[in-house]
Amino acid sequence: MKIVTVCGNGIGSSLLLKMKVEAITKDMGMTNVEVSSCDSNAAVGQHADVYVTVKEFKDIFPEGTKVCIVKSYTNRKKIEADLIPFLEQMK
Numbered sequence: 001m002k003i004v005t006v007c008g009n010g011i012g013s014s015l016l017l018k019m020k021v022e023a024i025t026k027d028m029g030m031t032n033v034e035v036s037s038c039d040s041n042a043a044v045g046q047h048a049d050v051y052v053t054v055k056e057f058k059d060i061f062p063e064g065t066k067v068c069i070v071k072s073y074t075n076r077k078k079i080e081a082d083l084i085p086f087l088e089q090m091k
Helices: 013-027 055-060 076-090
Strands: 002-007 034-039 050-053 067-069
Touching: 002 013, 013 034, 013 050, 013 076, 050 055, 050 076, 055 067, 067 076
Parallel strands: 002 034, 002 050, 050 067
Antiparallel strands: none
16 A cells, blocks of 8 residues: 655655654554655655545545545644544555
8 A cells, every 4th residue: 555645845744744654554554555755746646545634735636536634744643543544444
């Protein structure tokens, strides 16, 4: 599964989110996961099974794209609350 984390500039926030998503998926026992980060402009051109971002960027993706909206880029508990149920639905 390819997951792309997205923020406005693709430098800090999406990289922090990437590290959290990697840790969460590892703790979930998901072994075949590749996580990368990028800015909102580049995200639309990248192929991913799931994009993880905050609500401000959800509308940049075409309809039908799997986008997990999280409430925080850095707070693991808040990310888990949004990401884990989303990924479990995809299994």
